[in-house]
Amino acid sequence: MNGVAVGVFVFLFLLVTVMGFAASRWRRAASLDNLDEWGLGGRGFGTFIAWFLIGGDIYTAYTFIAVPATLYAGSAVGFFAVPYTIVVYPLIFLFLPRLWSVSHRHGYVTPADFVEGRYDSRPLALAVALTGLLATMPYIALQLVGMQVVLEVIGIGTDSSNWFVKDLPLFLAFAVLAAYTYSSGLRAPALIAFVKDTLIYVVIIVAVIYLPSQFGGWGAIFDTVESSFASFNADNADAIAAGQATPRAIMPAEAAHWAYGSLALGSALALFMYPHSVTGVLSTRNRSVIRRNAALLPAYSFLLGLLALLGFVAIAAGVKVANPQQSVPQLFENEFPAWFAGVAFAAIVIGALVPAAIMSIAAANLWTRNIYRAYLRPDATHAEQARQAKLVSLLVKFGALVFVLALSKDFAINLQLLGGVWILQTLPAIVIGLYTRWLHRWAVFAGWAVGMAWGTWLAYGVASPVQAHFGGPLVNLPGTETKVYIAMLALALNLLVAVVLTPVLRAAGVDDGTDHTSPDDYTADLGDEGVVEELDPAAG
Amino acid sequence: MSSNARWTLICVLLAPAVVLPLLVGVYDRHDPELWGFPFFFWFQFLLIPIAAVLTTSAYYLARSGEKKGDRR
Numbered sequence: 001m002n003g004v005a006v007g008v009f010v011f012l013f014l015l016v017t018v019m020g021f022a023a024s025r026w027r028r029a030a031s032l033d034n035l036d037e038w039g040l041g042g043r044g045f046g047t048f049i050a051w052f053l054i055g056g057d058i059y060t061a062y063t064f065i066a067v068p069a070t071l072y073a074g075s076a077v078g079f080f081a082v083p084y085t086i087v088v089y090p091l092i093f094l095f096l097p098r099l100w101s102v103s104h105r106h107g108y109v110t111p112a113d114f115v116e117g118r119y120d121s122r123p124l125a126l127a128v129a130l131t132g133l134l135a136t137m138p139y140i141a142l143q144l145v146g147m148q149v150v151l152e153v154i155g156i157g158t159d160s161s162n163w164f165v166k167d168l169p170l171f172l173a174f175a176v177l178a179a180y181t182y183s184s185g186l187r188a189p190a191l192i193a194f195v196k197d198t199l200i201y202v203v204i205i206v207a208v209i210y211l212p213s214q215f216g217g218w219g220a221i222f223d224t225v226e227s228s229f230a231s232f233n234a235d236n237a238d239a240i241a242a243g244q245a246t247p248r249a250i251m252p253a254e255a256a257h258w259a260y261g262s263l264a265l266g267s268a269l270a271l272f273m274y275p276h277s278v279t280g281v282l283s284t285r286n287r288s289v290i291r292r293n294a295a296l297l298p299a300y301s302f303l304l305g306l307l308a309l310l311g312f313v314a315i316a317a318g319v320k321v322a323n324p325q326q327s328v329p330q331l332f333e334n335e336f337p338a339w340f341a342g343v344a345f346a347a348i349v350i351g352a353l354v355p356a357a358i359m360s361i362a363a364a365n366l367w368t369r370n371i372y373r374a375y376l377r378p379d380a381t382h383a384e385q386a387r388q389a390k391l392v393s394l395l396v397k398f399g400a401l402v403f404v405l406a407l408s409k410d411f412a413i414n415l416q417l418l419g420g421v422w423i424l425q426t427l428p429a430i431v432i433g434l435y436t437r438w439l440h441r442w443a444v445f446a447g448w449a450v451g452m453a454w455g456t457w458l459a460y461g462v463a464s465p466v467q468a469h470f471g472g473p474l475v476n477l478p479g480t481e482t483k484v485y486i487a488m489l490a491l492a493l494n495l496l497v498a499v500v501l502t503p504v505l506r507a508a509g510v511d512d513g514t515d516h517t518s519p520d521d522y523t524a525d526l527g528d529e530g531v532v533e534e535l536d537p538a539a540g
Numbered sequence: 541m542s543s544n545a546r547w548t549l550i551c552v553l554l555a556p557a558v559v560l561p562l563l564v565g566v567y568d569r570h571d572p573e574l575w576g577f578p579f580f581f582w583f584q585f586l587l588i589p590i591a592a593v594l595t596t597s598a599y600y601l602a603r604s605g606e607k608k609g610d611r612r
Contacts, residue, residue, distance in 0.1 A: 079581075079584070082561075082584050082585075082588075083561030083562065083584060083587070086557060086561045086584075086587055086588060086591045087557070087558050087561050087562065089557065089591065089595055090554035090555075090557045090558050090591070090594075090595060090598075091558070093554060093595055093598060093599070093602075094551075094554070097611075098612075217575075217576055218575060218576035218577055219573070219575075219576025220576070221576070222576060222577070222578060250578065250580075251568055251570070251578070251580045252564065252568065254565075254568070257564040257565055257568065258564075260564045261561075261562040261563070261564050264561060264562060265562055287606075287611070288603065288606075291598075291599045291602060291603075292599060294595050294599070295592055295595040295596040295598075295599050296592075298588050298589075298591055298592045298595070299592075301588050302585065302588050305581075305584065305585055305588070309581070523611035523612060525606070525611065
């Protein structure tokens with residue numbers, strides 16, 4: 001533990017804590033007692049704030065830890081995070097303005113709200129809401145894993161053998177986060193995201209300019225990494241042949257092209273099905289904010305790619321850690337002056353707080369709108385909904401904390417993997433629903449159920465050198481030896497079921513419900529009838 | 541420009557940003573290197589500004605349509 005690094009770290013942490021509480025007064029809300037204010041920050045964020053907020057949503061601390069970790073461990077497929085964050089923006093450009101419009105006109109807060117309005121199906125809305133909750137919970141837990149890794153490298157608490165003392169820093173950080181999310185809602189992460197991104201940009205720019213110069217430049221770093229991987233493969237040739245170890249490489253082998261591409265596409269499609277991305281998008285002021293951000297957000301992808309390569313820099317710098325996730329924090333600790341290492345650690349930990357806050361708000365919105373209001377208290381007032389959501393945001397975070405402390409980290413990572421598979425199964429209901437009501441509501445439901453079941457079963461069957469089940473996101477395409485992302489396979493079956501069953505159900509005369517939306521709802525923008533700057537909560 | 545022509549053009553502009561990153565076989569090679577980076581890495585970095593420029597063009601096109609009430 002280094003006093004200077006810890007001091008800088010604690011100072012920055014306290015700074016964002018103060019900002020988090022002060023955020024409730026930011027952008028003068030008359031009252032936070034409704035979900036449009038607490039859960040969507042007043043629905044009035046412009047391009048600038050949305051850029052930080054959605055950026056904080058997509059590029060989480062866990063990404064910043066896990067992606068370089070995969071490269072450090074010699075799995076080049078992990079670099080798919082870069083094409084994934086390129087592919088996602090044209091999709092956001094096309095799909096999400098439509099979701100914004102229909103949600104704004106009807107006062108929808110969650111994706112499940114939209115599904116209920118479009119398909120007139122409570123079971124389908126519940127399915128979408130539960131899938132969202134299920135996929136978001138482990139994602140929050142992973143932000144904690146990211147924080148834990150940094151705290152371990154700093155050495156706060158780890159000296160103690162007492163579990164309580166050991167985990168106290170994590171506990172404190174999360175208690176503070178929970179408290180200001182409770183009081184400020186979505187405004188807190190929106191404001192803190194400024195600090196987070198400024199710190200991360202500074203750290204990364206310094207890291208990618210300064211560090212390579214210490215190790216002979218990028219050419220030398222790639223050479224060192226290649227020879228290190230080659231000697232690993234030579235030393236472990238027997239184990240690799242027996243399937244007990246994975247060969248290392250800086251680029252995906254030809255057999256892995258489909259894996260790389262399908263992971264990128266599947267993750268991109270899944271990303272904006274996640275409730276927290278929808279929360280970020282619905283908090284914007286108008287459609288143009290979303291489209292403008294689709295053009296501006298790729299700046300973060302550049303950052304992510306550079307950060308990923310720090311995994312290679314760590315190898316060239318001779319960083320030796322048993323847990324690859326510690327490679328980049330350890331690299332900072334070894335190579336940076338103590339004060340700057342403190343800044344870097346704070347950047348990652350604050351980088352975990354922002355998405356964790358948005359995710360817990362999104363989960364709370366889902367619970368409140370689509371379970372509490374839909375089934376438990378149909379006549380709940382707006383103030384009651386906001387109170388319920390605040391309480392649930394606390395519960396969700398506490399649950400994630402227990403999850404990480406009581407269960408194994410690997411369990412959280414496995415569940416996160418499944419979360420991606422699950423959340424993609426809501427795509428037909430949401431994305432296709434944005435364009436057409438051709439699919440029968442029960443066909444969509446059946447497709448979802450089949451996709452969920454098959455995807456889970458496929459993931460269960462994946463073994464890795466260290467795990468018997470849930471060992472990875474890839475399986476062989478049926479009938480071939482080509483590996484592809486499980487989520488895409490499950491989605492294909494899901495779509496097939498939905499398309500085949502639709503004419504069957506229509507022919508059988510099964511009730512298809514009433515669409516509560518009209519075609520011009522999908523293109524409504526600020527200034528149109530029924531689309532006002534500040535929604536009147538009493539009207540919704 | 542008619543609405544269909546405009547939106548076809550927007551999709552044509554956006555398509556490379558979705559398709560190119562997925563064609564791994566196109567860029568899965570070591571040479572030529574740039575500033576020590578293998579092609580595999582610098583090409584993907586290059587795709588980022590390309591995608592940003594394409595999306596920006598699509599944005600201006602969509603915005604000029606919105607002014608005439610053409611929204612999708």
